[in-house]
Structure formats: C-alpha cells, structure tokens
Amino acid sequence: MSVLLEARAIAAKDLRIEVRGRYALAAVLPFAATLLIVFGLALGPGRATLQTTAPALLWLAVLFASVLSFRRSYEAETEDGALEGLALAPIDRAAIFLGKAAAVTVQLLLLEAAVLALVAVLFGLSVGSDPALLICAFVLGTMGLSAVGSLFGVLEASPRAREAVFPLLVLPLAVPVLLAGVKATAAATVADTGAAAVTTRSGWSWLLLLVAFDAVFIAAGTLVFGYLLED
Amino acid sequence: MTAVSPSSGLRRDDPAGAATDGAGPAVALDRVTRVFGVSPALVRVDLRIERGETVFLRGANGAGKSTLLRVMATLLSPTYGSGRVLGFDLMAEREEIRSRTEFVGHRTRLYEDLTAAENLRFACRLYGLRTDGAPAALERVGLNDVAGERVRGFSQGMRQRVAVARALLRSPELLLLDEPYAGLDTAARDAVDDLIRATVARGGTAIVATHERARARMTTRTLFMQDGRLLPEGVDA
Amino acid sequence: MSVRAGERALGKAVSRRGERTLGVLSAIALLGAMVMALFVTPPDAEQGQVFRLIYVHVPSAWLAYLSFAVVLVASIAYLRTTKTRWDRLAAASAEIGVVFTILTLVLGSIWAKPVWGTWWTWDPRLTTTAVLLLIYLGYLAVRRMTDDPRRRGTWSAVVGIVGFVDVPIVHLSVVWWRSLHQAPVVAKVAPRMAPVMAWTLVLSVVAFTLLYAYLMVLRLRVGRLEEKAVAEALSPRIGAAAAKAAVGG
DSSP, rough: OOHHHHHHHHHHHHHHHHHOHHHIIIIIIHHHHHHHHHHHHHHHHOHHHHHHHHHHHHHHHHHHHHHHHHHHHHHHHHHHHHHHHHHSSSSSSHHHHHHHHHHHHHHHHHHHHHHHHHHHHHOOOOSOHHHHHHHHHHHHHHHHHHHHHHHGGGGGGGGGSSHHHHHHHHHHHHHHHHHHHHHHHHHHOOOOOOOOOOOOOHHHHHHHHHHHHHHHHHHHHHHHHHHOOOO | OOOOGGGGOTTTTTTTSSSOOOOOOOEEEEEEEETTTTTTEEEEEEEEEEEOEEEEEEEESSSSSSHHHHHHTTTTOOOOEEEEEEEETTTOOOHHHHHEEEOOOOOEEETTBHHHHHHHHHEEEETOOOGGGGHHHHHHTTTGGGGGGGGGGOHHHHHHHHHHHHHHHHHOSSSEEEEETTOOHHHHHHHHHHHHHHHHHHEEEEEOOOOOOOGGGGSSEEEEEEEEOOOOOOOOO | OHHEEEEEEHHHHHHHHHHHHHHHHHHHHHHHHIIIIEEEEESBBTTTTGGGGGHHHHHHHHHHHHHHHHHHHHHHHHHHHHHHHHHHHHHHHHHHHHHHHHHHHHHHHHHHHHHSSSOOOOOHHHHHHHHHHHHHHHHHHHHHOOOOHHHHHHHHHHHHHHHHHHHHHHHHHHHHHHHOOOOOOSOOOTTTOOOOHHHHHHHHHHHHHHHHHHHHHHHHHHHHHHHHHHHHHHHHOOOHHHHHHHHOO
16 A cells, blocks of 8 residues: 555544544643633733734644644554554554644644634734635644654653653744744734734745745654654 | 455455465574663573464563564564564564564554444554455454444453454464453453464464463463573473 | 764774873863963954853854754664664763753853843844754653663654754744844854954864864763673673673674
8 A cells, every 4th residue: 555545544543533532622722722811811901912912822822732632643542552553564654654644734723723713803813814825824834733743742652751751842843833833824914003014925935934844844754753663 | 356355364455365475484583682771571582483383472470471472573673683473584574574463462452432343444454454354353253233332432351352353354374462361251262262263273373472271272382481581391480 | 884984983083092182182272272262362343352252152052063963963873773872972962962052052141141231132043052952952851761772762863863954944934033123143253353363263163172072982981881881781691792782782
C-alpha cells in the first residue's frame, strides 16, 4: 500500500475515535474558551485594547489548547499499547506521522472556527475584510503546528512524560507559526479603530513564511518519525 | 486478482503467496544480549527453534521471557549478538519478520472507542488484508453478538479474544505469546489455545511465555529462563 | 565515509596530550584577547566603554550557535550509526552550548541597559537566541526523560535536528515581526570598526572557540569514563564484547 493510503487509513481511524470520544468538545474547546475569557478579564474591559490584541489572544488560545489535542491523539495509542501495533505493522513510519498530523489538523481547524467565532463576539474582531487571507492563515498555520505536535507527541507515550516536556518543546518550535498567524490574522481583520498599520499585502507575505515552515516540518517529520518508534 | 479466502492471511497484492520465505528454522539466535541502562535483561541467549514447534517459555518474573519474545518480534533490537527469525535477519530485515509474525501480549493493542469489528478492520488495512474476513473471525472466537460494541466496555477476556481474532485473520507463520492467559475467563483461554493449534496445524510455529502448567500437554518443548539466561534443556528452574 | 574521518580526528583531539595542549592554547588566547579588549582597543565613538562588551558578546553568540550546529551534526551521525560516541558529542555540545547561550543573553541585556535604557529590546538576533535557549532546554529535558541510552540518544537526536532546522525560520519570522518597528538593535558589528578592534574581535572569537574545544574534550573524557565504568560493571555478567557493545563501542 502506498504511504498516502496508509496515512489515510490512520487519519480515518483517528477521526473516528475523536468523533466517538468527543474529547474536543468536552475538554479542548472549553479550555480554549476559558483562556479567552481569562485573557479578556486580564486585558479588558477597554474595547480598543481587546480589539488590537484579539488576533494574538486567538492564536495563544489555539496554541495552548492544541497541546491537549496532541496529547489526546497519542493517548488513544497508549491506552492499550496500540502504538506498538502500529510499529509492528509493515507500513511506512511516515504514514503514521502524516495520518495523525492530518487528523489532528482537521480537529484543530474545527476548534479554530469555534474560537474565531468566540473572539469575534468577545473582542469585537471583524472577520469580514479578507476571508481568503484568514482561512489560508489558519489552514497553513494549523498544518505546521500539527506537524510539530504530531512528531513530538510520541514522547508523551513514555511514562516520564508527565513532566512538562511536551509544551516546552512544541511552543518554542512553533514561534514562527505564532508570529505569522497573528500578523496575518491582524492583517485580515483590520479593526475599525484603524489601529493596525499592517496592510493586507504583508499579510500574504507572512503566508509564504508559513508555507516554508510547513514544508520543512512535514519533510523533517516524515524523515525522522520512524526513529522515535524504534527501540 | 484471484479470490482470496479471508482467513488465509494472504496479502491482497500477493494472491499466490509467492513472496519468498526465508529458509531455515523458525528462530535462530546467537548470543543475543539486551541491556537496559545497566541491567542486562537477556544474557547471551543461544536458541534454535524449528518450524512447527510449540515451545513453552517458563521462568520467574523478570527472568527475561518478555524481553526475549520482544526481540524476536523486532520490538526490541539486541544490544549484542545476532539472529534470524523465519530466515530473516533480526536487524536488517525486520519488515519481513513483522509481516509474518504476530505478537500477542497482555496488552491487547486495541482502540477503546472503536468497536470490535472496527478494530479488526483497521488491523486488516494495516496488513493489507481484506476486511470482509472480520465477521467470520469474530464468530470463531464467539464475539459476533458484540461485534458492533465499543471495546471500552469489554472484559479482559473479551479483549484478548478480539486480539485472537486479529491473529487468526493474519495467519502468521510465527506466533509469539507473552502471558496470554493472564486474567482471562475460560472462553478466552480456549480461544488462545485454538489460535495456537490453528497456527501449528498450518505449519506455523508458536512460542508461549506463561506460568500455566496445565497447557504443557500442547507443547513439544519447554524452555526455562533465569536472570536473563536460557537454561540448558532438561534443567528445571 | 566522512563519518570515519570525523571519528579519527575526534580520536586525536581527545588524547590526554591533545587535551592539555588545547587547555594551554585557549588560556593564552583568552588572556591575549582580554588584554587587547580591555586596554589596547579604543572605546567606541558613540557608545564609549560599554562597547567593549562586543569582545565577549559576539564570540559568546558565535559559540551558542556553533554548539548547536555540532549538536545537529552529531545527532544526524548518531541516527545513522547508532554509535554512542556521537550521542556523547551531541550531549556535551548541548550542555556547553546552553551556558554560552545564557551568557550571550545576559551580556546582551547588560549592553542594552546603558545604551538604550531598557534591559531587553526584542532585538531580532537576541530574541532568536532566546528561542534557541528554550530549544536547548527542551533538548536537555528530553534527555532526562528516559534511562535507556538508545532511546535517550534517538529522541534527543530528533530534537537536535528539528530544533536546528527551525532556528533560521524563527529568525526570519522575528526579523519580519520587528520590521515595522525600527527599534534598537543591540550589537552593531559595524564595518566602521578600527582595524585593531576588528582584529581583537577575531582573536576573541578564536580564543572562545578554543575554549569550547577544550571544554568539549573535558566533557567527552568524563563521558567516556562513565561509559567505561558501566562497561566494567556489565562485563562479568554478559562478557566483554557485549559490554562494549552495550555502551556503544
């Protein structure tokens, strides 16, 4: 079977598990919502401040909540030792990485849609000015973030992983996603206050950075994932 | 494409089973050693098991039975020494070994939120088998009426039976079982025995690590391990 | 093939005589560089005496990144050969690299205060270095996660490779992030330096690099001794050849 077919089987399995378990609904989205409210309380109630910081708060909430999603992705593999089953199967290791990354990308995109709606309501972010840029920013940013999270999520399978190694690894590596995501979102949602001096044009150039990040991390993940499974 | 019997375990893209099998014994290990940090789990194990044998591996906890089986299954690589499983090199030809070997442990490697049938179908996809064999396999282990239920509600016995169904679908040449009877009810124990017999009847080999003395009548050979070493045959630990 | 040549060169450098020579050389070079930096070079026209920090800040930054490059090379070599010596090299370089990274950030901060009035200016290079420090810390944390040497080496090698590859992207993103705000940049490694200043900087970089090599050799020797101890503990139980293989030959 080709790598892509194998990856598709794994992605389908992951998504089916997520639909059954509804973990995103039960834990991840509430966590993101809590973060947003807490951010709002800490920074508000002045409308202007909240509007200018809205893109940043949006991406911060997504970044922190995504850690839960990556953990859950690998939790299903460790409950009964299923990860070993994947390692034993005669499939390309890269397929496991790509499949899990694809599945968690879909989950995160749905989460982001909800978070975006919340931010629009709570912080008065107008999402209409450049929807194409906004969607591309989220899709590309999420793909890159998922590549990082799905690669290092394997470390969660180790019993000692209860120390906060995973966020310590993922967040610094994902800095380009954070910066590009925030700037592109800010460009795409120019608020009425006119505070954003960023033009839509430079918003699109940030997308180029995301494309580069995605290419590098998907390639790197494909190449090295197998080593994380060997013993 | 010729019609493939679902329980024959043949790959969809290899209908005649023409993939070259390595020749030689089922397992041939030469001074295999495995160290974890500073503790040696396997110490210079020399072992030869012919095809068609049913071997029982006995020994106290921590004697190295699990480690030995895992090395044979290519889940672990030896720190030192070399070996061939089903004629394929332990280090260099792991994929060939994996596609012909099934490892059944006390962890069942199932997905809790999927049904028994879904778990089997996923395994079929991983191994390039046709998924329509799943219902028959579940029936054989007596789980056909819970095939559509999530594994999360299953007892350990039922879970192990799903694992047995999976192994039956795969029809491996080498069956490695690590304490498969632990915590099982009678129906599940019988299913495991059934799997061992079916494998050997096809000309395959079974190696079982277990405390259960009662199963001894099924075996052709019993090996004992102590402190990571394989004791000379005839010696009772 | 180049891996074997690397191993031979490494073998030469880590002999006891090589170690002592390196130590002496780096001490001399450092002394010379500091004398030049403090007494011989003139103060900067704009920044005055504070500018002398450049002679430790720049070499320190150079080492922070060089160390990580060594971690990258050693990590790739370890994944391909699984020989413990490469893992030892990567770990040693990461430990030493963290120290120099922290030094770079501290010096950068000390420099910023008198010149710009704040401790931290989000200068692109220093900000990237701060992220580099976090990646280093992640690397070291992953090494503490497991006792099994194979797993530890493999996992940290993956972090080392992925982390290194990420740093240029991080830098680019931080530069773009800052490009709208022309705020202070800490170190102007400006072409307008007087020749004596430029040469002192070069000497300083060389001295620091020698220091790095010396510290590495020391650390590697400690690592080898640790392994010898483990091999000797294992040998009676599993035989000398297996013990050697267990610690990575």
